[in-house]
Amino acid sequence: MSASLLRVAARGPSSAVFRASLAAARPQPMTARAALAAPSLSNTFSTSSRMRSEHQEETFEEFSARYEKEFDNVQDVFELQRNLNNAFAYDLVPSPSVLSAALRAARRVNDFPTAVRIFEGIKAKVENNGQYQQYLEELKPLREELGIPLKEDMYPEETK
Known part of the structure; x- marks a missing residue:
């Protein structure tokens, strides 16, 4: 069987x-x-894509205002990191006001590592060390208020 x-x-x-x-x-x-x-x-679906963009050019001021608003509305770490990735993906360095909003959002969601990494992102985006120092001076009061050290201060032997 x-x-x-x-x-x-x-x-x-x-x-x-x-x-x-x-x-x-x-x-x-x-x-x-x-x-x-x-x-x-x-009849409702097209088989070819449109070749024109529906987005218009955005000025630096509009970019800054949009990201300040985005960071003010951040509710969790994922949103914070997604907005930071998007802001740093452009071919420009975000303004100090955008970075200030990002640092406050990092504090609000209690994400210390991302706050430190924001300064690493600034250092990678600027053209020279002088520009980086200008950003550090502009953001120094906020950095001290929030207690965010720089990677260079935490690991001085790794920086050259």
């Missing part, structure tokens, strides 16, 4: 319905899939 069950299990199903469902599950060319789509849906 067990040998006959094993033979049936090894053979698998042999019904025509099963074979038809396998044929229907196979990938089909794009034209065949488009022909199967409902006519009402095929």
Whole structure:
């Protein structure tokens, strides 16, 4: 009895319905899939993308105001880090007011490492050490108020 069950299990199903469902599950060319789509849906979707951008150029002041607002509304570490990644992804260094809002947001969500990393991001984005020193001087009162040390102060032997 067990040998006959094993033979049936090894053979698998042999019904025509099963074979038809396998044929229907196979990938089909794009034209065949488009022909199967409902006519009402095929008219609403475009197959080509638009080549123009719907976003207009943003001034530095608008950029700063937008990110200050974003950082003021931060509720958790994920939002803080996402906004920082987005702000630093542009080909500019965020203004001290944006960085101030980011540092306050880091304090609000109690994320000390990210607060320290903000200064590392500034150092990586500026063109020279003089600009970095200007940012440090501008943000020094806030940095002291929040108790945020610099990486250079915590690990002086690693900096060169």
